[in-house]
Amino acid sequence: MTGTARFAMKVFSSSLNDHLLVVGNGRVARHLCEYFKRMRMSFETWNRRENSVGDLRDSLSRAGRVLVLLSDTVLEDFFHQYHGLAPEAMWIHCSGALEISGMESFHPLMTFGPQLYTLDQYVLIPFVTTSHFTLAQALPGLSNPCVRIPVSHKARYHALCVLSGNFTTILWRKLIEEFRDWNLSPGLAKPFAQQVVANVFSFPDQALTGPLVRRDLETQAKNLAALDGDPFADIYRAFQNLFFQVGAFGTSAGPKSAPPQSHPAMVPGKKGGEKGGKKSH
Structure with missing residues (x-):
């Protein structure tokens, strides 16, 4: 059974809470966290510079969704290393290039500059996904445009x-x-x-x-x-x-x-x- 199919059984169950953990502190993470704040979404953050592995374990124990915003070079390794600490959570990434079994992919079709954007700009960002889930199912609280493409594309x-x-x-x-x-x-x-x-x-x-x-x-x-x-x-x-x-x-x-x-x-x-x-x- 694939990771997607396994999580599909959890998405609509009451056991999958909406609490979101955002991993990373790069440019995409800063922009999306700012967006989430303005949308009054409940989430917490973790990054290697400011937090410990113990903090990560605690955060994962509370998370129903884990949004990993790390560079492509370390993204998959991070998932495999820590997925076992939150196997029931939905794990999500925003890489435009990677497909990782067990993770849902939602790529924001946008360039992110050094300055944060306005809420009006954030809500217009389209997401491109290969997931069977909608954006609202993966990240409750967001209603951005979202289109699905085949993995082969x-x-x-x-x-x-x-x-x-x-x-x-x-x-x-x-x-x-x-x-x-x-x-x-x-x-x-x-x-x-x-x-x-x-x-x-x-x-x-x-x-x-x-x-x-x-x-x-x-x-x-x-x-x-x-x-x-x-x-x-x-x-x-x-x-x-x-x-x-x-x-x-x-x-x-x-x-x-x-x-x-x-x-x-x-x-x-x-x-x-x-x-x-x-x-x-």
């Missing part, structure tokens, strides 16, 4: 989250750092960033603009020349190659042929530029 789901959230953050940070070097306020780019996101969700098939969509090879070459010696030039080339391999990333008119490899903008490691003032198309 989870690894790719998390990869898409990393691509769209983490990797774009690296690109925006690059722009902000260079703006600061030029004594420009990073806030100048905020309307630009906000409109990019708004367009992606309002017009996903037409949101992409710029020299790739226009097939403007001369501008692409100039961009790469400006990035010469910068590691981000390789990222630019990677997007060029991806664009011509899979299309215009949701635009209605994707490229119909391979890029002209003779153009300096398309040759890895070669500087882009112009000679003789002629454009290459």
